[in-house]
Amino acid sequence: MDTAVQVLDTYRGRDKVIRTCGYTIQLIAGLLPKEHQAFADALIGTASTLSGSRVVLRLCDDIPMLAYNMGYGLGGHEKDQFIRWVDVVKNMVDQFYGPVEHVMWATERQLLPGAYTEKLKEWCTKIWAISLTLNILRSLRALIILRLKKQRLAKSKQMEENDEADKKDDEADIKESMKTLKLQAFNVWLTLVGSSTDLVNAINWMPPGFLWAGKNPLALTGVMGMISSSIGLYRVYASKVKQA
Template identity: 35%
Template sequence: MESTSKSRYIKLALKLLESYRGRDNIIRISSYVTMLLSSFGKQGGPMNVHFGVITQQLNLCRTILRLFDDLPMLAATATYGFGKHEKVLGVGLLKAFENLAYQIFFPVEHVAWLAHAKVLKGYNEGKWMAGCIALWAVALTLAITRNIISLRAMRKTTQEVQKQITIEGGFEDSSLEVKSTSLTKSVQELKLNEYNMRLDLLKNIADLCNAVNWLPPGFLWSGKIPTSITAMCGILSSYLGIYQTATKMVSDKKTV
């Protein structure tokens, strides 16, 4: 039984590495772990420098991989549109603007990368990178707002369904019992969706802490969070990203 469980986890780990999203999150968490290790070393010391270099290279790896994200993002943005299918008021519009922020983010980051590589001369890498981070912060703020609105709507729906179960539970009718069982399953699904939305909210908050910290000095808490805390926020966010991707893979396998 234990060997079967281990085999399942190994297969899931391999699937994560084979998928773009899974591999990106694994590279991401690795970069934050090396950033944390770098922060433990003395400034300018071997540990600080060596792990710092590894962090930079892992981040550069992700930047290069994102050179090919424009078209998939454009397809996702076009497919989603203004989210008219969303049941909760405002969620669709927030998601649409979030998609737009990410859509602009990619070409801006490409220019920053080209400036960093000295391919584009006369372009200020720092300003373009600040633009990237600002767009990321805007997208995260929109996502957090969307998460909060969705959570409130989910909680309200769950309470209404639970109230309906309580009312119908008092009647001795087989048809009502069947309906009550169906409603109980709906509540379980709603609670699972709410749990996943909470994880997404926590992930976005952790990322926003870092995004604002990396903005030019003078804006909110920019430049005030220590490297070790920044790394831990990144590790938390990346772990949640890996967990969400793995959970979706398992869920998709069950539905096939």
């Protein structure tokens, strides 16, 4: 109970809960038979309202994101150059997403001329898809690096088995390192799956004619969103448990 309260007491925690609820509602709406279309439409409207509340909350994200991106800079601390520059580009893309979404929100509220609302929505989706693609590329590279590290540890373990001196201490260190690498790989896989399922939805919301744009049923959109949202919620929960 205490951990749940801690999750709901944070911006990220509430955002992930709202997101999960929204996609769950979409899944239910997509599974309803046609004779319950009126109720399905009501559910879709509710999911849209929840999504809109997250857009409003993101109006405050620009400054924290800018502070993070400035702190990361050109990623000089990253050992792998591929990951470094993917992160730099992704940070720039994410920073650009905010203002575009804010303008779109303002046009929807008719605070600004609404002639370009649909075009702005399209750009938001494209920018999001680019960010997700970069995240997937980063995750794939990270998995390759972790696999190579595991292979080196396995070789070290084999060499230690042939050397009796300080064997127990070295084996303990290798086991601990292997455990750490497995945990890192698990987290990277979560990121990869979450970004991939979100990308499925992002492409579905692209203009018709691009890959499977507009072809996915509502239930599939709900499932993909639920998977990525649940992963995000789990990671928030896990971080709170670790801090407790």
